[in-house]
Amino acid sequence: MPEAGSASAALFERARRVIPGGVNSPVRDFGSVGGTPYFVSSASGSRVRDADGQEYLDYVQSWGASIVGHAHPKVVEAVREAAGRGTTYGAPTEGEVRLAEAVTAAVPGCDQLRLVSSGTEATMTAVRLARGVTGRNRVVKFAGCYHGHSDGLLAGGGSGVATLGLPGSEGVPASAVADTLVVPYGVVPEIGEEVAAVIVEPAAANMGLVPPPAGFLQGLRAGCDRAGALLIFDEVITGFRVARAGASWLTGVRPDLFTFGKVIGGGLPLAALGGPQELMSALAPLGRVYQAGTLSGNPLATAAGLAVLELLDEAAYESLGDKVARLASGLEEAVAAAGLPVQVPVFSTLTSLYFSGEPVADYDGAARAAESGLYAPFFRAMLEMGVALAPSPYEVIFCSLAHSEAEIDETIEKAAASAESLARRG
Ligand SMILES: *Cc1c(COP(=O)(O)O)cnc(C)c1O
Numbered sequence: 571m572p573e574a575g576s577a578s579a580a581l582f583e584r585a586r587r588v589i590p591g592g593v594n595s596p597v598r599d600f601g602s603v604g605g606t607p608y609f610v611s612s613a614s615g616s617r618v619r620d621a622d623g624q625e626y627l628d629y630v631q632s633w634g635a636s637i638v639g640h641a642h643p644k645v646v647e648a649v650r651e652a653a654g655r656g657t658t659y660g661a662p663t664e665g666e667v668r669l670a671e672a673v674t675a676a677v678p679g680c681d682q683l684r685l686v687s688s689g690t691e692a693t694m695t696a697v698r699l700a701r702g703v704t705g706r707n708r709v710v711k712f713a714g715c716y717h718g719h720s721d722g723l724l725a726g727g728g729s730g731v732a733t734l735g736l737p738g739s740e741g742v743p744a745s746a747v748a749d750t751l752v753v754p755y756g757v758v759p760e761i762g763e764e765v766a767a768v769i770v771e772p773a774a775a776n777m778g779l780v781p782p783p784a785g786f787l788q789g790l791r792a793g794c795d796r797a798g799a800l801l802i803f804d805e806v807i808t809g810f811r812v813a814r815a816g817a818s819w820l821t822g823v824r825p826d827l828f829t830f831g832k833v834i835g836g837g838l839p840l841a842a843l844g845g846p847q848e849l850m851s852a853l854a855p856l857g858r859v860y861q862a863g864t865l866s867g868n869p870l871a872t873a874a875g876l877a878v879l880e881l882l883d884e885a886a887y888e889s890l891g892d893k894v895a896r897l898a899s900g901l902e903e904a905v906a907a908a909g910l911p912v913q914v915p916v917f918s919t920l921t922s923l924y925f926s927g928e929p930v931a932d933y934d935g936a937a938r939a940a941e942s943g944l945y946a947p948f949f950r951a952m953l954e955m956g957v958a959l960a961p962s963p964y965e966v967i968f969c970s971l972a973h974s975e976a977e978i979d980e981t982i983e984k985a986a987a988s989a990e991s992l993a994r995r996g
Pocket of ligand 1: 687688689690691693716717718719771776804805806807831832841
């Protein structure tokens with residue numbers, strides 16, 4: 571098992587004394603892949619450098635927040651410039667207006683935006699808004715979709731929760747999830763007139779990658795329309811990642827409410843919910859659905875987000891799509907050549923790696939692939955060779971605009987060698 575260098579190991583030991591588990595988000599502790607996490611000291615472009623000076627080609631990219639790569643000069647300059655003018659005021663700023671203008675101009679059907687500080691807040695507020703405007707309580711979510719860690723949405727979550735193998739979390743009262751119905755991804759459920767909202771990742775990216783099967787999102791749209799329920803697309807990962815206008819535009823299915831995060835904050839804490847004015851005006855101060863935030867629309871975060879959105883033109887998505895397609899087909903070929911079961915689904919600029927002999931269509935399929943036990947040793951072999959994949963089999967592979975074709979080819983070669991060594995060990 572590769573051991574992190576001594577500086578990372580020493581930091582982890584110190585961290586565990588003062589931070590539960592040594593980390594501030596569970597998946598970072600390497601619990602599902604083994605070994606000691608590397609502590610990052612700096613990052614640039616496609617690479618992160620750890621406390622021991624070891625460099626890794628990074629496919630975590632802050633779980634997708636860094637689409638242009640780390641420390642992009644334009645983003646760094648925007649944040650530096652903004653910081654010089656003060657880091658938070660508790661009063662409105664032009665930056666918030668400009669970011670909201672940029673997002674609403676890019677995403678059809680999203681006419682107004684409320685900025686918050688995390689994806690968790692965005693989805694929590696979107697659900698509250700849907701309940702407020704419909705006067706109903708029931709929320710339908712899909713197993714393996716992750717919508718942050720608010721009580722009501724922490725039932726059958728993917729990502730960290732799936733990794734921990736917990737159905738939800740202790741500390742969440744049954745009453746908090748009594749109105750949350752969890753159903754399998756990819757199958758249109760019955761949507762009754764008690765349903766306030768159906769919330770879905772339009773391409774599921776927190777149980778590996780499960781693209782929406784044909785007709786699924788259309789079926790949800792039709793079902794919500796029939797029942798008078800709102801359809802919420804959680805585009806915290808897909809927004810500004812799979813296309814500038816997101817997965818709704820790509821799939822041609824328009825939700826009632828959108829949530830965004832990760833990319834739109836340019837690597838700073840920022841997320842948003844949006845939708846048509848008619849719905850959004852139910853939020854305080856205009857309406858009676860309450861929501862607030864001390865750091866909401868933070869000037870550093872809006873500056874970083876705007877700098878990133880300015881870099882994301884048509885050519886950027888085309889280039890990112892080409893890189894991901896090259897990586898995905900290379901990975902699939904490399905792992906298959908070693909005789910291991912493999913699936914590498916692709917949805918535009920997203921991809922993931924399952925050690926599975928059959929396509930993965932839902933959370934059960936993702937869990938079966940994880941049970942192969944092949945991901946952890948593969949992860950460790952890759953890390954040893956300087957390639958940092960996500961430290962969990964339930965995550966996607968995040969490529970950035972900074973990854974070069976040569977780096978992708980290098981990744982594929984190392985994947986071939988890693989898969990070979992796994993196959994030899996049997
Ligand atoms: C990451 C994520 C969230 C939660 O966002 P945080 O900023 O971590 O609170 C919500 N939904 C999806 C789809 C995500 O990937």
